[in-house]
Amino acid sequence: MSRAKLKDLIETKPPEVPDHPPCAFCGSEKTEFIALFGQFLLVSQYYCHNCHSAFEWCKWQDEGGNVKRNA
Helix, strand or coil: CCHHHHHHHHHCCCCCCCCCCCCCCCCCCCEEEEECCCCCCCEEEEEECCCCCEEEEECCECCCCCECCCC
């Protein structure tokens, strides 16, 4: 697989990942998707334009910050 194709796969945001989750540090929604994977496979990385911090968002987390669980 080419590097360009791999980069596209990593940086393409799937539809179930939120566009602008609230920042984990300041709560601002001026956030930008950075990468599909963070330190672990279950998180995506975002950047906050308000406090200039990078943070991770759990892919199974709803907009209120609660982790979704299967019944």
